[in-house]
Amino acid sequence: MSRGSPSSEPSLLFETARALFSSAGLESPELEARFFADAFAGQEEATIRDLLRRRLAGEPFAYLEGSRGFWKHEFRVTPDVLIPRPDSEVLVEWALELIPALGVETLLDLGTGSGCLLLSIMSDLPDLDGIGVDLSLAALEIARENGDRLNLADRVQWIQSSWLEGVRLPRQGLLVANPPYIEPQEEVGPGVREHEPHQALFAPPGDPLACYRVILNQVADGGPSGFPVLFEVGAQRMEALCGLAESLGFQVVGQRNDFGGVPRALYLCRN
Ligand SMILES: C[S@@+](CC[C@H](N)C(=O)[O-])C[C@H]1O[C@@H](n2cnc3c(N)ncnc32)[C@H](O)[C@@H]1O
Structure with missing residues (x-):
């Protein structure tokens, strides 16, 4: 050839x-x-x-091509970032309704990865500012590249931090996050375990809600009453996450299914 x-x-x-x-x-x-x-x-x-x-x-096609379509755009992806999943688009759709309704000025995306959630939402809302946070510097480089390509660089800030450790909750903000929630022994799709970043996929063994607990405690510590949070949730984890959130001082405002009918997005407000 x-x-x-x-x-x-x-x-x-x-x-x-x-x-x-x-x-x-x-x-x-x-x-x-x-x-x-x-x-x-x-x-x-x-x-x-x-x-x-x-x-x-077994390497996913998106890594071969170096990009994956999500919402309305193509996002650059490498093995340093999770490949955006269509399931996550329900968060984008919901955030686009909530942001104008709540008068949100700044969107904070914890565990931004490729930046697909933050940048999709920002590109549909021209007055919105954004902060993308990740523990992985390599992921933040990809997110920055995606932000530059979508001409959003002047409205977005990229921060390396473990969740909210090095970040202040913005005034008039909305927090979105799709944290790792798979248990290490759980079955995942072909090529996922071998090729996608484990830091993006797996929660600690026996504690699939660990990252949510950290984030919710951090919001409860420093956040104003009424602060809104929008989470992606793993299949079959919705009920447990609602219980956890309520026990940590959050009100469950609503939940939505993804386009496949699986409970996937949870909207909470700090009491
Ligand atoms: C499930 S991926 C979500 C990526 C992207 N938001 C999406 O929806 O496609 C989880 C992300 O959280 C990041 N992450 C894991 N632990 C973290 C921590 N302690 N602090 C901040 N980000 C973390 C991972 O690097 C990864 O990018």
Whole structure:
């Protein structure tokens, strides 16, 4: 396969990829091969071989391509950040309703990763300022790059911190967060455990709500009465998280399902 040789042409690359993906047992070989050919046809032979090798080793397609669509934009992703999931779009949708209704001026996104939540919301609300926080400097670099590409650099601040440790809650703020909530022994999708950052995925063993507890305690400590919080929640964790929040001095204002019908987003206010 050299540049311009038959197998770098879309139809032949599609056939090659489909055969390889089928025999490797990938879930949707035909569809994947179509995406693969559309994305990489015309590339150098060595590059195509390397991309095929990586996909056959289970690396998610988004890391091969270096981007993933979320809400209305493409976000750059690398193995330093979680690949944005469509489930999380319910948070964007809800925040876009709450921010004008509550008169929110600054959105604080804890565990921003690629910045997909913060930047999607900010790009739909031109008067909103944003703060993106992550423990991972490498993730913050990707988030910054995404913010620059969406022309949001002058409205957003990036901070390395463990949750709210080095950050003040903004006045007229809304906190959004999608913290790690998977237990280390839980089953995850193909390639997830091997390729996505564990710091973004896993809560401590036996304590899937640990990150929420830290964040809620920090808000309870320094936050004004009525401060709003919008969380993404793991499937089957909604009830336990509502109980935890109430025990820490928060009112459960509402919850919503994701587009697949799974309880996914929780809106709380500090008492
Ligand atoms: C589930 S990912 C969410 C990423 C992105 N917000 C999204 O929805 O796609 C969780 C994020 O929290 C970050 N994180 C983990 N522990 C943290 C901590 N102690 N303080 C701040 N961020 C943390 C991870 O680096 C990761 O980017």
